Amino acid sequence: MHYQKLSSSNEEITRQFNYHCEPLSEDTNNNTAIVNNNNNSYDNKNDPKITISFVIVNSNNNSNNLEKILKDKQNQTTAHIVYRDYRSVSLLRYIKLPKFKNLKEISLIQFGIVDINSLSTMLPFHQITYLDLSNNLIEKVTAFKKFEMLEYLILDHNNITSLNDGELDNHVFRDLKRLKVLSMCYNYLLYMYSITDELKQCTSLKHLYLKNNPYSLVQVIADQINGPPVIDEYPIDGDPNRRNHKDNQNSLFYTPSYRSFFSCTLTQLLTLDGVWIDREKELLDANFVLPHQHPPKYEKRQEFLNELINRELYRNNNRKVIENIWHNYGEIISEPPVIKKLDNIINRPRQLEYSPFEQGVVILGSSDGLVKLYNFNTQQTMYESHIGHNFQAVLGIAWMTASKVFVGNSDGTINLIDYSPEKTSSREFANFQKLTSLHCNSDLTTLGVCGNSLHLNLIDTTTGQTSAIIKDAHTKYINVIKFAHRSPSVFVSTSFDGTVKVWDLRSSHTTPNYTIKTGTEINVLSVFSKDDKYVLSSSIDNQVTQYHTVDGSIHLQLPIKKTYAYYNFTRSYYTCSENIIVGSCQETVMRIYNSSTGKLVRDVELPPSFFFSNRPGIQSLRGDPFNSNSFLILPTDLSNLIHIKWSNIFE
Missing domain, CATH: 3.80.10.10 (Ribonuclease Inhibitor)
Incomplete structure (x- = not known):
């Protein structure tokens, strides 16, 4: 021809x-x-x-x-x-x-x-x-x-x-x-x-x-x-x-x-x-x-690779991504996970966080302000109460200690819940109007809060009052704030102004250490790796980039194909084995990548029957901090929770 x-x-x-x-x-x-x-x-x-x-x-x-x-x-x-x-x-x-x-x-x-x-x-x-x-x-x-x-x-x-x-x-x-x-x-x-x-x-x-x-x-x-x-x-x-x-x-x-x-x-x-x-x-x-x-040890891997090539490579139709995947052949996980839909734990879940202190414990917040502490190991509810005023959605959750957790609602109310066996209580902190995120630092002295505002608030956890306000921290709304795991004065803010900023309160309350221009208009989320060596930033439409914390230079960018959908908000988190999990709100696939190499380890396509909406996707997701084989998914229709689990493949 x-x-x-x-x-x-x-x-x-x-x-x-x-x-x-x-x-x-x-x-x-x-x-x-x-x-x-x-x-x-x-x-x-x-x-x-x-x-x-x-x-x-x-x-x-x-x-x-x-x-x-x-x-x-x-x-x-x-x-x-x-x-x-x-x-x-x-x-x-x-x-x-x-x-x-x-x-x-x-x-x-x-x-x-x-x-x-x-x-x-x-x-x-x-x-x-x-x-x-x-x-x-x-x-x-x-x-x-x-x-x-x-x-x-x-x-x-x-x-x-x-x-x-x-x-x-x-x-x-x-x-x-x-x-x-x-x-x-x-x-x-x-x-x-x-x-x-x-x-x-x-x-x-x-x-x-x-x-x-x-x-x-x-x-x-x-x-x-x-x-x-x-x-x-x-x-x-x-x-x-x-x-x-x-x-x-x-x-x-x-x-x-x-x-x-x-x-x-x-x-x-x-x-x-x-x-x-x-x-x-x-x-x-x-x-x-x-x-x-094929020898028997290759049969299952061969069957899965057939499925992976037909699915993941179709999404990523360029030579660079293809080479990435076949070079990573030895690292790809072929065993199928167990996927369960959890319907009866909480109605219309809106936020979730695993406890970093107790295995199997998750705190869930609903769209009407209900907060529920649930133990997956015993399948029992440890705490349940409506928090805030006027049944507003829970948008922020941050653990403080093994029995204390901060909860922030969309109306700006912030509460510290203490579910100690001796005495259960709830203490209200200073409000932050149009709150979207909050996080506590590693020495438990400061709570960072942000939302549909250009300012960042720092709240003293002892008095419950605002200790500092960083005005005009960004030029557009700030979606998420996260402190480092080991340094109580370092945190990262993620904004819709196209930037991610890393701050150190020891040097300045008004100027960030550096500003990362991500190249996209909307940035959704940034988190620190467990050793604080990297900052993982998620932007709109499958742009996930890992930066060096020390200077903000790029370490790697995950090779995920864009959908060119304007509202395909992407979120990514580290797992306890330091892999990266990624989900987007207009796609039904959870991807797992190696954080050192950026290579694909596994992807999981969620069944359509798990979604009630005609626009299914992943609103948020978390990895179990005690089990590298266990993950929770929050779908965009907020209809239920989805649990994904393997049998000891990521150890």
Whole structure:
């Protein structure tokens, strides 16, 4: 498969294609890409050749001209168009799309198409036999199930990571019963087993093109058994004299097992990447491990990796993230957790904090001001009472001692609850209007408070009165304040003004030690690591960054794909094993990362049945300070609590 290089003077380009493409030569005089047809071993005269003429739309043509070109082809059976502006994004949104009634072959190359469903009013899915959507932005392949008559599908240079879009029962290619030719070169397909599992179901497929996809995890599995390969020895473009090309050394196409694996696994294929398959030779050259040949210790991990690649890599469709995950193969946890929905503990929970003093104890605050102290080990309520005035939501909780905890409500009231066995009491502290967060320092002398205000208040825990006010600490509302674990004078404030500030009360009450500009407008939360070496900052839409506490320089940023949703507020916390847990309010997945390397350790997709809202997500989450395998999730619909637990895998 080949495109002739476009020149600015071309108005039309012709491409000729046949099944067993050998290296192409170009006839520059008549703008035709010609297939060499001298392969004597190939004698199937019934395989047709296809000649396609492309109409070139230059970037200086306006949308009206493109609309006219499409309209002119409305009643034709073929329409092959290349748009020459690489900057085009979803170009078809801005023009009136005609309805093609007789169309059987179509090419829309370089149109910025993201979702094939956007063409539903334009294309007669049920009768198209040839479809070329190369050089677009397509990520999902699910919609191609509609093309029942499709024989040729060309999706080169797109953003495809998976052939089933992360859904293990979504078999797209099983329904394409006429498909003969599939080309998906220069995408982000990674996992060989996942690809072959899907394509085995397409029994009509004869010719497959997968050049220049990322390095495959099948080789990583072989590495675990046989030792790692030497990247420098991989030939490039079939030429043993060209080695270690920087653009190809991590390509799936250049792994030693690639050709043998696909040739022997997809027995219906006649050619792979334009070269005739000699299966006897491929079997002799085979240096891969088939799924049924895995030692028992790899079987469960292999099954989980199949699921992970189809799910997590689909969310993160760029090469850097893909490389991150396959390099981290040995650290990924494959055992499934136990996930439980906790309905009957408290109605409409709004805030939660584990006790750092007693294992299994959690304090919960509800949307109507109810505070409940609950022991998960004994499944008993230790304390329960409404706090504050007018049944306002509990927004801030901060432990002081094993039996004392601060609780702040949205109306600004702050109470210190003492649930000692000898005497249960509640003491009201100085108010802070529109409170959103509070936290007690390590020597228990100062309570920091912030909210929908530009000021920070410091309250003396002995007198209950405000001891200091840091005015204009930020230029917009301050969402969270957190003290360091070991230094009682150091704290961090997180604001909607795009900054995170680290303060030290020993040096100044008016000027921060330094200010971090996170590069995003809204910052949600910042916390210190257990040893106070790092500050972990969470911003909107999956931006999670770990900074050095000493100077605010970046240590690492977690590679989580953005959703481009404005209200996708992200929160992240350290666990007792110093991993990082991440959740966002418009996504139902909890992710666990290694805080030293930034590599993914595990992700957990929460079942849809656990959410009552049509917009499910994670409002907040915490790790058990005594058990690195146990986590609590607060969903955005505030309907219940969700408990996630493994069996001693993070010890």
